[in-house]
Amino acid sequence: MNFSKLKKQVILKGGKILDPLANTIKKGDILIQEGKIKAIGKVKSNKSVQTIDCKNLIVTHGFCDLHAHFREPGREDKETLESGSMAALAGGFTRVCVMPNTNPPIDSPEVIRYIVDRSDECPVYIHPIGAITKGQEGKELTEMGAMLAEGAVAFSDDGLPVTDSAMMRNALDYGTMFDIPIINHAEDLCLKQDGVMHEGIVSTNLGLLSSPDLTESNMVHRDLSLTNLTGGRLHVPHVSSAKSLDHIRFSKKNNDKITAEVTPHHLFFTDNDLQGFDTNLKVAPPIRTIADQKALVKAVKDCTLDCIATDHAPHTIEEKEGTFDLAPFGMIGLESCFGAVNKVLVKENDMDQLSLIQMLTTKPRAIMGFNNKLFDIGVNAELTIIDPKEEWVFSRKDIQSRSHNSPFIGQNMYGRIKYTINKGHISVI
Amino acid sequence: MASPKIKNIMNSEAIDRSITRLAHEILERNHGADKLMLIGILSRGEPLAKRLQSLIQKISGTKTPIGFLDITFHRDDFRDRLVVPQVKGTDINDPIDGKIIVLVDDVLFTGRTIRAAMDELNAFGRPQKIQLAVLVDRGHREIPIKADFVGNNIPTHEGEHIKVLVKEIDNKDGVQLTQSRN
Amino acid sequence: MKHRHLLGLKDYPAADIKTIIDTAFSFKEVLERPIKKVPSLNGKTIVNLFFENSTRTRISFELAQKRLSADTVNFSASTSSLKKGETFKDTAQNLEAMKIDAVVMRHPTPGAALHLTKHIDAIIINAGDGTHEHPTQAILDMTSLHEKFGYLEGLKIAIIGDISHSRVALSNIYGLKTMGAEVTLCGPATLIPPFIEDLGVSVNYNVDEVIEWADALNVLRIQRERMRGGLLPSIREYRNLFGITTERLSKHKKELVIMHPGPMNRGVEIDSAVADSDQAIILNQVLNGVASRMAILYLLLGGKFEEGKD
Numbered sequence: 001m002n003f004s005k006l007k008k009q010v011i012l013k014g015g016k017i018l019d020p021l022a023n024t025i026k027k028g029d030i031l032i033q034e035g036k037i038k039a040i041g042k043v044k045s046n047k048s049v050q051t052i053d054c055k056n057l058i059v060t061h062g063f064c065d066l067h068a069h070f071r072e073p074g075r076e077d078k079e080t081l082e083s084g085s086m087a088a089l090a091g092g093f094t095r096v097c098v099m100p101n102t103n104p105p106i107d108s109p110e111v112i113r114y115i116v117d118r119s120d121e122c123p124v125y126i127h128p129i130g131a132i133t134k135g136q137e138g139k140e141l142t143e144m145g146a147m148l149a150e151g152a153v154a155f156s157d158d159g160l161p162v163t164d165s166a167m168m169r170n171a172l173d174y175g176t177m178f179d180i181p182i183i184n185h186a187e188d189l190c191l192k193q194d195g196v197m198h199e200g201i202v203s204t205n206l207g208l209l210s211s212p213d214l215t216e217s218n219m220v221h222r223d224l225s226l227t228n229l230t231g232g233r234l235h236v237p238h239v240s241s242a243k244s245l246d247h248i249r250f251s252k253k254n255n256d257k258i259t260a261e262v263t264p265h266h267l268f269f270t271d272n273d274l275q276g277f278d279t280n281l282k283v284a285p286p287i288r289t290i291a292d293q294k295a296l297v298k299a300v301k302d303c304t305l306d307c308i309a310t311d312h313a314p315h316t317i318e319e320k321e322g323t324f325d326l327a328p329f330g331m332i333g334l335e336s337c338f339g340a341v342n343k344v345l346v347k348e349n350d351m352d353q354l355s356l357i358q359m360l361t362t363k364p365r366a367i368m369g370f371n372n373k374l375f376d377i378g379v380n381a382e383l384t385i386i387d388p389k390e391e392w393v394f395s396r397k398d399i400q401s402r403s404h405n406s407p408f409i410g411q412n413m414y415g416r417i418k419y420t421i422n423k424g425h426i427s428v429i
Numbered sequence: 430m431a432s433p434k435i436k437n438i439m440n441s442e443a444i445d446r447s448i449t450r451l452a453h454e455i456l457e458r459n460h461g462a463d464k465l466m467l468i469g470i471l472s473r474g475e476p477l478a479k480r481l482q483s484l485i486q487k488i489s490g491t492k493t494p495i496g497f498l499d500i501t502f503h504r505d506d507f508r509d510r511l512v513v514p515q516v517k518g519t520d521i522n523d524p525i526d527g528k529i530i531v532l533v534d535d536v537l538f539t540g541r542t543i544r545a546a547m548d549e550l551n552a553f554g555r556p557q558k559i560q561l562a563v564l565v566d567r568g569h570r571e572i573p574i575k576a577d578f579v580g581n582n583i584p585t586h587e588g589e590h591i592k593v594l595v596k597e598i599d600n601k602d603g604v605q606l607t608q609s610r611n
Numbered sequence: 612m613k614h615r616h617l618l619g620l621k622d623y624p625a626a627d628i629k630t631i632i633d634t635a636f637s638f639k640e641v642l643e644r645p646i647k648k649v650p651s652l653n654g655k656t657i658v659n660l661f662f663e664n665s666t667r668t669r670i671s672f673e674l675a676q677k678r679l680s681a682d683t684v685n686f687s688a689s690t691s692s693l694k695k696g697e698t699f700k701d702t703a704q705n706l707e708a709m710k711i712d713a714v715v716m717r718h719p720t721p722g723a724a725l726h727l728t729k730h731i732d733a734i735i736i737n738a739g740d741g742t743h744e745h746p747t748q749a750i751l752d753m754t755s756l757h758e759k760f761g762y763l764e765g766l767k768i769a770i771i772g773d774i775s776h777s778r779v780a781l782s783n784i785y786g787l788k789t790m791g792a793e794v795t796l797c798g799p800a801t802l803i804p805p806f807i808e809d810l811g812v813s814v815n816y817n818v819d820e821v822i823e824w825a826d827a828l829n830v831l832r833i834q835r836e837r838m839r840g841g842l843l844p845s846i847r848e849y850r851n852l853f854g855i856t857t858e859r860l861s862k863h864k865k866e867l868v869i870m871h872p873g874p875m876n877r878g879v880e881i882d883s884a885v886a887d888s889d890q891a892i893i894l895n896q897v898l899n900g901v902a903s904r905m906a907i908l909y910l911l912l913g914g915k916f917e918e919g920k921d
Binding site for chain 1: 700718721740744778781806809
Binding site: 548549552 | 630633634636637640641644645646647648649650651653654909910913
């Protein structure tokens with residue numbers, strides 16, 4: 001990947017400008033001057049201006065990921081805010097929300113401040129999600145007000161569930177003062193026990209300890225009920241099961257403060273893919289059956305699921321190369337996201353391109369209250385340029401993250417990020 | 430490739446005569462059937478040994494003890510070729526210590542089968558003597574093994590193959606010389 | 612043999628299982644000789660890599676290896692010294708560097724045997740990977756059944772006990788189904804894995820019905836840890852409902868073969884008198900264990916396989 005400063009004037013020529021806010025796709029040129037949108041329409045090119053040929057390419061808003069783990073502070077060996085930014089740019093993402101399960105966790109205004117300051121130095125906009133409870137221990141609420149003032153955008157104890165229902169109620173209740181989403185990693189740890197994959201025919205064949213889909217859906221149901229009770233805002237992360245979708249769909253009928261996300265890997269893989277005991281497919285929540293996968297696709301198309309979020313979770317080679325039971329949960333996902341979801345949703349399941357792009361741009365931004373008017377004149381250029389039909393095979397070379405724990409290596413992808421423009425810089429993928 | 434030429438060297442009567450002569454020779458050399466034990470080397474050594482046993486009984490009145498060896502596990506080419514042993518393999522139920530063992534096989538060629546058989550016999554005990562009776566000796570020894578009792582000496586060239594047929598396995602008796610043209 | 616390693620019996624070809632059983636009978640004869648040795652694996656080095664305690668399986672393998680004239684090395688790693696994953700890979704690579712021919716491995720994690728094949732070029736034989744498979748046990752069980760009945764197809768086998776945590780059960784299910792036998796599982800509902808019927812087996816919680824139906828019972832050991840996990844109320848309850856006791860068997864007047872992979876909890880899942888009776892072929896299983904492990908080692912390590920001609 002080539003990362004460099006944008007020239008003073010750059011023209012994106014002849015692309016299909018897909019505006020996910022206006023719901024339009026129009027052929028046209030975009031002139032970027034000093035990193036800001038200067039003109040859209042027909043722009044004459046001349047020798048002094050850098051021209052990027054966007055023929056047959058889609059030019060659209062840079063993607064926004066609501067769920068990633070950049071391991072700074074504490075495990076910079078796995079990922080830093082910088083390396084995570086590079087991974088994001090390679091995947092077409094210009095804005096990333098990072099989860100607080102770092103070491104120390106992001107559970108105080110001071111650490112929020114740290115992330116915000118560091119993010120200024122990074123080529124991608126990084127927004128910290130603060131922890132719900134101090135130390136993520138599930139006992140005391142964090143100083144949400146102070147953290148929001150420093151730049152937190154939402155609260156989550158992700159990595160861990162808020163097991164105590166009273167605590168979850170309090171978090172939702174307290175959060176109503178600020179109108180920000182509470183994000184709970186729904187996993188009943190008692191039911192889960194030592195389960196490392198979905199409980200089904202495949203786990204029986206593999207002899208691996210497993211947990212049923214109820215491990216997630218029971219807690220999702222609890223969270224939805226508490227949301228109704230408190231009037232708070234809930235965002236359900238990494239939905240993996242049909243049962244959870246049923247609960248979410250039902251609740252959404254009468255409550256517009258509920259949103260939900262899905263990961264590329266839950267759309268792309270099924271539990272059958274774990275036959276080879278690949279630790280890169282060991283994730284929480286686990287990858288479930290074909291029936292769950294089909295339900296997730298359906299939920300994307302009927303808007304039960306609002307957006308796609310990667311849950312990018314870097315782990316070192318040493319941690320992932322051991323036996324299945326000992327490997328940590330998680331896979332990286334920023335670089336492979338578009339190629340994977342575009343293949344499953346657009347190529348294989350007839351979703352239209354614009355709707356998919358909205359799930360990566362306007363919808364996640366709306367949940368967090370970020371600006372969606374990215375084609376307004378004068379706005380900082382935050383764009384990604386995509387070849388929507390390119391067929392390619394994801395390989396190690398495509399990874400910019402510090403870690404390489406990806407089961408997408410060797411998989412066929414459909415649609416590829418060609419350029420990402422953000423904060424006055426351009427990445428040529 | 431043209432089909433190989435097959436020549437019939439011995440017929441059923443010739444085989445019967447040879448085996449009868451072998452039975453007499455065994456008894457003569459060993460001064461009777463005392464301490465004798467026949468051990469047939471699978472596969473075709475088995476029926477031949479049984480025929481010898483019945484002939485020796487007819488002549489001397491003694492039914493000599495009999496056993497059978499599957500030499501698969503003692504082959505010396507085990508590093509190169511994996512051979513799966515037969516289901517009904519080695520079967521030696523009488524003690525061999527102090528006995529005069531007569532190994533019985535159909536064809537003596539390189540001698541490696543006999544070496545393997547003697548190696549395997551070691552696992553069962555220590556005979557007083559080991560003698561070898563074969564229906565056909567076709568020469569081309571690769572190790573120093575000699576037959577004590579030979580039904581028929583049939584000199585052969587490389588590329589030729591001797592096949593012994595027995596009623597009990599092949600539905601007829603015979604000895605064939607096959608020339609494979611290359 | 613279709614597969615280079617023996618990692619499990621799932622999808623293992625019936626023809627190869629038959630070859631192993633037949634070859635095991637040949638080796639059983641070797642085990643009756645005064646000198647129980649054949650030179651077949653002379654010069655081959657086999658490492659017994661046991662990350663979990665198991666005296667009987669390890670001894671069985673060791674005997675099999677020595678009877679085949681192979682050189683044996685034992686490596687036992689206790690779980691406390693296991694530095695989690697790190698040591699596994701290092702151990703594997705160290706062995707590789709020492710140029711060994713085969714590894715027989717027992718490990719507490721499912722998938723560990725497959726995992727080892729990625730780090731090492733030697734032939735791998737799975738001696739039990741957690742709650743996943745234990746193919747050599749199933750093979751010796753099938754060898755014993757074949758020896759007793761003369762066939763496997765259509766035999767009615769009941770596996771009784773803690774199926775969820777039993778690699779012996781899973782491998783037996785795969786192997787027996789491949790060879791055409793019928794399998795019924797019997798045990799506490801909390802100890803029978805969900806979706807298990809998908810493998811083509813029946814489940815029946817009534818042990819008396821199961822005994823009436825079966826030709827042979829494979830009785831599994833009950834571990835006391837299951838009570839701590841809330842899966843089983845007490846040993847007494849288990850014995851009442853599922854124990855193969857003299858009393859229970861006397862109610863059924865029939866020919867029944869009793870098997871147990873060992874070690875037995877006498878008085879818990881099986882009564883002493885039953886284990887020592889004529890119906891039980893438990894000691895045969897042990898002898899067949901050595902013979903079938905010899906067959907497996909011979910077939911996987913002995914030279915390049917050629918269709919059996921002489």
